[in-house]
Amino acid sequence: MSKSCPTKILLSEDQLPKQWYNIQADMPNIPPLPLSPQTLKPATPQELSALFPMDLILQEVSTERFIDIPDEVQDRLKQYRPGPMYRAYRLEKELGTPAKIFYKYEGISSAGSHKPNTAIPQAYYNLKAGIKRLTTETGAGQWGSALSVATSMFGMECRVYMVKVSYQQKPYRRSFMEVFGAEVFASPSNMTESGRKILAQDPDSPGSLGIAISEAVEEAAQRDDTNYSLGSVLNHVCMHQTIIGQEAKEQLAMVDEYPDIVIGCCGGGSNFAGISFPFLMDKLQGKRSLRAIAVEPAACPTLTRGVMAYDYGDTAKIGPVAMMYTLGHDFMPPGIHAGGLRYHGDSPLVSALYQDKIIEAMAVKQNDTFKAATTFARTEGILPAPESAHAIYAAMVEALKCKESGEAKTILFNLTGHGYFDLAAYDQYLAGSLTDIEYSEELLQKSLANLPKIE
Amino acid sequence: MSKSCPTKILLSEDQLPKQWYNIQADMPNIPPLPLSPQTLKPATPQELSALFPMDLILQEVSTERFIDIPDEVQDRLKQYRPGPMYRAYRLEKELGTPAKIFYKYEGISSAGSHKPNTAIPQAYYNLKAGIKRLTTETGAGQWGSALSVATSMFGMECRVYMVKVSYQQKPYRRSFMEVFGAEVFASPSNMTESGRKILAQDPDSPGSLGIAISEAVEEAAQRDDTNYSLGSVLNHVCMHQTIIGQEAKEQLAMVDEYPDIVIGCCGGGSNFAGISFPFLMDKLQGKRSLRAIAVEPAACPTLTRGVMAYDYGDTAKIGPVAMMYTLGHDFMPPGIHAGGLRYHGDSPLVSALYQDKIIEAMAVKQNDTFKAATTFARTEGILPAPESAHAIYAAMVEALKCKESGEAKTILFNLTGHGYFDLAAYDQYLAGSLTDIEYSEELLQKSLANLPKIE
Numbered sequence: 087m088s089k090s091c092p093t094k095i096l097l098s099e100d101q102l103p104k105q106w107y108n109i110q111a112d113m114p115n116i117p118p119l120p121l122s123p124q125t126l127k128p129a130t131p132q133e134l135s136a137l138f139p140m141d142l143i144l145q146e147v148s149t150e151r152f153i154d155i156p157d158e159v160q161d162r163l164k165q166y167r168p169g170p171m172y173r174a175y176r177l178e179k180e181l182g183t184p185a186k187i188f189y190k191y192e193g194i195s196s197a198g199s200h201k202p203n204t205a206i207p208q209a210y211y212n213l214k215a216g217i218k219r220l221t222t223e224t225g226a227g228q229w230g231s232a233l234s235v236a237t238s239m240f241g242m243e244c245r246v247y248m249v250k251v252s253y254q255q256k257p258y259r260r261s262f263m264e265v266f267g268a269e270v271f272a273s274p275s276n277m278t279e280s281g282r283k284i285l286a287q288d289p290d291s292p293g294s295l296g297i298a299i300s301e302a303v304e305e306a307a308q309r310d311d312t313n314y315s316l317g318s319v320l321n322h323v324c325m326h327q328t329i330i331g332q333e334a335k336e337q338l339a340m341v342d343e344y345p346d347i348v349i350g351c352c353g354g355g356s357n358f359a360g361i362s363f364p365f366l367m368d369k370l371q372g373k374r375s376l377r378a379i380a381v382e383p384a385a386c387p388t389l390t391r392g393v394m395a396y397d398y399g400d401t402a403k404i405g406p407v408a409m410m411y412t413l414g415h416d417f418m419p420p421g422i423h424a425g426g427l428r429y430h431g432d433s434p435l436v437s438a439l440y441q442d443k444i445i446e447a448m449a450v451k452q453n454d455t456f457k458a459a460t461t462f463a464r465t466e467g468i469l470p471a472p473e474s475a476h477a478i479y480a481a482m483v484e485a486l487k488c489k490e491s492g493e494a495k496t497i498l499f500n501l502t503g504h505g506y507f508d509l510a511a512y513d514q515y516l517a518g519s520l521t522d523i524e525y526s527e528e529l530l531q532k533s534l535a536n537l538p539k540i541e
Numbered sequence: 542m543s544k545s546c547p548t549k550i551l552l553s554e555d556q557l558p559k560q561w562y563n564i565q566a567d568m569p570n571i572p573p574l575p576l577s578p579q580t581l582k583p584a585t586p587q588e589l590s591a592l593f594p595m596d597l598i599l600q601e602v603s604t605e606r607f608i609d610i611p612d613e614v615q616d617r618l619k620q621y622r623p624g625p626m627y628r629a630y631r632l633e634k635e636l637g638t639p640a641k642i643f644y645k646y647e648g649i650s651s652a653g654s655h656k657p658n659t660a661i662p663q664a665y666y667n668l669k670a671g672i673k674r675l676t677t678e679t680g681a682g683q684w685g686s687a688l689s690v691a692t693s694m695f696g697m698e699c700r701v702y703m704v705k706v707s708y709q710q711k712p713y714r715r716s717f718m719e720v721f722g723a724e725v726f727a728s729p730s731n732m733t734e735s736g737r738k739i740l741a742q743d744p745d746s747p748g749s750l751g752i753a754i755s756e757a758v759e760e761a762a763q764r765d766d767t768n769y770s771l772g773s774v775l776n777h778v779c780m781h782q783t784i785i786g787q788e789a790k791e792q793l794a795m796v797d798e799y800p801d802i803v804i805g806c807c808g809g810g811s812n813f814a815g816i817s818f819p820f821l822m823d824k825l826q827g828k829r830s831l832r833a834i835a836v837e838p839a840a841c842p843t844l845t846r847g848v849m850a851y852d853y854g855d856t857a858k859i860g861p862v863a864m865m866y867t868l869g870h871d872f873m874p875p876g877i878h879a880g881g882l883r884y885h886g887d888s889p890l891v892s893a894l895y896q897d898k899i900i901e902a903m904a905v906k907q908n909d910t911f912k913a914a915t916t917f918a919r920t921e922g923i924l925p926a927p928e929s930a931h932a933i934y935a936a937m938v939e940a941l942k943c944k945e946s947g948e949a950k951t952i953l954f955n956l957t958g959h960g961y962f963d964l965a966a967y968d969q970y971l972a973g974s975l976t977d978i979e980y981s982e983e984l985l986q987k988s989l990a991n992l993p994k995i996e
Contacts, residue, residue: 092553092554092555092619093554093616093619093620094554094619094620094621096551096553096554098547098551099547099548099549099551100547161548162922164547164548164549165548165549165921165922165923166549166922176694194649196922196923196924198961235922238918238919238922239631239922257964257968258961258964258965261964261965261967261968261971262924262961262964262967264967264968264971265915265918265964265967265971266918266919267919460720463693463720463721464693464720464721464722466620467617467620467621467651467693467694468620468651469651469717469720504961506713506717506959506961506962507961509712509713509716509717509720510713510716512716512717512719512720513712513716513719516716516719516720
C-alpha cells in the first residue's frame with residue numbers, strides 16, 4: 087500500500103458529502119435536553135427560538151442518522167472543501183516509526199480553520215428563517231473570523247464580541263473580521279447589560295469567553311432581527327463538522343486504509359466530533375474497533391479533571407444549561423496560547439461518549455505541544471495553530487509507541503488550522519520563555535462547588 | 542459550459558507537471574547573457590558558479606523547450622501542488638459581468654505564496670552540488686519564508702537578510718522563518734562589508750531590497766560552503782514558476798476553456814511568468830491569440846515608466862548586471878504595502894517580451910488595489926496579499942469592460958498569496974488612511990542617469 091499512497095489524497099468537488107452524520111442515532115446514551123437558565127427545566131423550543139432558528143433547534147434534538155446538507159450550503163462549502171488529506175511521510179521518517187500517520191488539513195479554509203464548516207450552515211438556516219443579523223463571541227478569533235466570512239457570503243450582518251485580552255493582543259484577527267464586514271467589539275463592552283455589570287465591578291476586566299457569550303446571547307435574545315451563533319459545544323455544531331470525518335473515511339478508503347486511532351484536539355469538542363464521529367459510527371454499530379482520543383490542554387483539563395454535571399455555558403448564566411463535563415462556569419483557565427481550547431465545558435455529545443468509555447481523553451502541556459508543532463512544521467512544511475498542536479503531540483506519542491512495539495498502526499489526526507496568527511507564541515517557545523502554566527486546583531474546587539443544583 | 546463548471550477545479554497528484562516550460566525556446570528575441578559586475582563583460586559560468594550551482598546556471602541559458610522536474614523536487618512540490626483553480630462565480634455576480642473569471646490560488650503553499658515553486662528546486666540543485674547552506678534577502682518576507690521552508694525540507698541551513706524596516710514592522714514573518722530553522726538578520730547588518738558600509742554612513746538606514754541582496758550575495762561569494770538564492774527576476778526562477786500556468790491550462794481544458802486574457806501582478810516578474818508563459822507558448826507558436834497583462838504598482842512602475850537597459854540588480858553593484866526594464870538601481874520605491882512588487886528592475890524574459898509587444902503592462906494605485914481586494918474577499922471568501930490585489934484589480938477592470946461590451950471573455954489571473962500578514966495595511970485602508978504614494982519623477986530621472994555605461 088505505502089508505495090502507492092500519495093502524499094496528498096484529494097477528493098473532487100462532487101465527492102463533497104451530501105449529508106451530515108448525526109451520532110445521536112447510534113449512541114447508547116443520548117445527552118438530556120438543555121435546561122432553561124431561568125427555570126432549570128428542559129428548555130422549550132420557544133425559549134430556544136429567541137436565539138436559534140427552528141431548523142437548527144430541530145437538528146439539535148434529531149435522532150435521524152443522516153441529515154441532508156442543503157444545496158446552498160454545499161455550494162459555499164465548495165469554496166474550500168473537500169479538504170486535503172496528507173500522509174505524513176516526512177514526519178514518520180523523522181520519528182523512525184512503522185506507524186502510518188495521516189492528517190486532514192482544515193487550515194485551507196478562508197478563515198484558516200475548520201470553523202466555517204458550521205458557520206456556513208448556521209448563517210444559511212438563519213437567513214432562511216428571515217434573520218439577517220447574527221451575534222457571536224470569539225476568543226482567539228478563529229470562530230469570529232469564520233462567522234464573518236460566512237455572513238459575508240450570504241450578505242448578512244455580523245457582530246462579534248471579542249474577549250478583550252485577545253482584542254488587544256491580536257489586532258489582526260479583528261482586522262480580518264472587519265475586512266469581511268463584521269462589527270467587532272472588545273468584551274466586556276458597554277453594549278450590553280452583562281458587559282456593563284462586569285465593567286462596573288472591574289473596568290480593566292480582560293474578559294473571558296464566558297462573558298463574551300453572555301453579551302452575544304443577551305443582544306440576540308433582546309432583538310427580534312438578531313439571532314445568536316455558537317461555534318462549538320452544541321449538537322448541531324458537532325454534526326456540521328462531520329464532513330471532516332466523512333471525507334477522511336473516503337480518502338483513506340482510496341488507499342485501502344482504516345484508522346486504528348483517531349485524534350482531535352478538544353476545547354468545546356466540535357473538531358474532535360467532526361473527525362471522529364463518522365468512524366465512531368462503525369464502532370457503535372459493531373463493525374470496527376478503533377480508539378478515538380480527545381486531546382485537551384493540561385491547563386484546562388475538562389474531560390480528564392472535570393465532572394459530568396449540568397452547568398451553565400456562560401458566565402452571566404443567561405445561555406442554556408447543558409449536561410456535560412465541566413470545570414465549572416466560574417473556572418478561569420490560565421492564559422495558554424491555544425485560546426480555542428480555553429473553555430470550561432465540553433460538548434454534551436463528546437461528554438456522553440467519554441462517560442460511556444467509547445472515547446479516551448488526554449491532557450497535554452503547552453511546551454510539549456509547541457515542541458511537537460515545530461517538529462511538524464520542519465518536516466511537513468505546514469505551520470500549525472497551537473490548538474492543532476495538541477493533536478500533533480498525541481499522534482507523535484502514539485507513533486512512538488508503535489516504534490517501541492513494532493506495530494504499523496494507522497493513525498489519523500485533524501490539523502484544525504494554521505498558525506499564521508500565533509507567531510508571537512512560537513517566538514516565546516523558540517526563546518525558551520514559554521511556561522507550562524498550571525491551573526489552580528483550589529480554584530477548580532471552588533468553581534465545582536458553584537455548579538447549579540438540579541433536582 | 543457554465544452550468545457544469547465547478548467552483549474549484551482540482552488536479553490529482555499524478556497530474557503535477559513533470560517538466561518546466563522554458564520560453565527561451567519560443568521567444569523571438571532571447572535576452573543577452575548577464576554581465577559580470579566587475580568587468581561589465583558577459584559573466585562566465587565560473588563567475589556565476591561562486592553564487593549558483595551549475596545545474597541552475599545551465600537552466601539560465603538553456604534553449605530547450607522543456608526541462609524535466611527531478612523526482613525529488615516533484616515529491617516536495619506535492620506538499621501543496623497541484624494547486625486549486627477557482628471559478629469566481631460570486632465575484633462575477635457582484636460585478637454583473639458576462640465575463641468568466643478564473644483564478645489560480647497559490648496561497649495554499651506552506652509559505653503562503655507561489656515562492657516555494659522555485660525555492661524547492663533551488664534548494665534541491667544546491668544540495669545536489671554539495672552546498673548545504675544558502676543565503677538570500679527578503680523584503681516583505683514571502684521569499685525568505687519560502688526558502689526557509691524549502692531548506693528545512695532538505696535539511697539545509699538558511700540565512701536570510703531581511704530589509705530592516707520590514708524586520709521591524711513584520712516581526713511575525715521573522716518568527717515564521719525561525720520556526721523553520723532559518724537565521725534572520727535585519728539588513729543592513731554588521732555581518733557583511735556591504736552592510737557595514739551603509740551603517741557607517743547611516744546607522745538608522747531602513748534598508749532596501751537592493752542592500753539586502755548585496756549582503757546575501759557578498760556572503761555567498763566569500764564562503765565556499767554557501768550559495769546565494771534569488772526569488773525572482775532570473776530566467777530559471779521564471780521557468781520554475783511555469784508549473785502554475787501548465788496546471789492552469791490543464792484545469793481550464795477540463796472545463797473546455799482557454800483564456801482570452803491572462804493577468805499576473807509583476808514585481809521581479811516570476812509569478813507573471815509562471816501563469817502566462819505556458820499560454821504565451823501557444824501565442825508565440827501561432828496557435829492561439831491572447832492578451833497577457835503584467836500589473837505593477839503605480840509607485841514602482843518598472844515596465845510602464847522605466848527603460849530597457851543593462852542595470853545592476855543590487856545597490857552595492859556586486860551581483861550580475863542584466864538587460865531589463867529598470868527604474869535604475871538607485872531608485873528607492875515609496876513604501877507601499879505590496880512589498881513584493883517594490884523592486885527597481887524586472888525579469889529579463891518579461892522585459893524582452895514587453896519590448897517585443899507580446900505582453901502588455903498596466904500600473905495601478907494602492908487604494909484601488911485594496912478596494913479590489915476587499916470586494917474579492919467579501920465575495921470569494923479569500924483574503925488576498927496586497928501584491929495579488931494588483932492582479933485582482935486588473936481582472937475586475939477587464940471584466941467590467943466586458944459588461945460594457947457584452948462580451949463573455951474568459952479571464953484568468955494568478956492569486957499569488959494570502960494576506961494574513963498584511964492586515965495592518967487592510968486596517969489603514971478600512972480607516973481611510975491609506976495613501977496613493979507617488980514616486981518622485983525627479984528621483985527617477987536622477988536614478989536613470991546612473992545606469993551603467995555599457996559599450
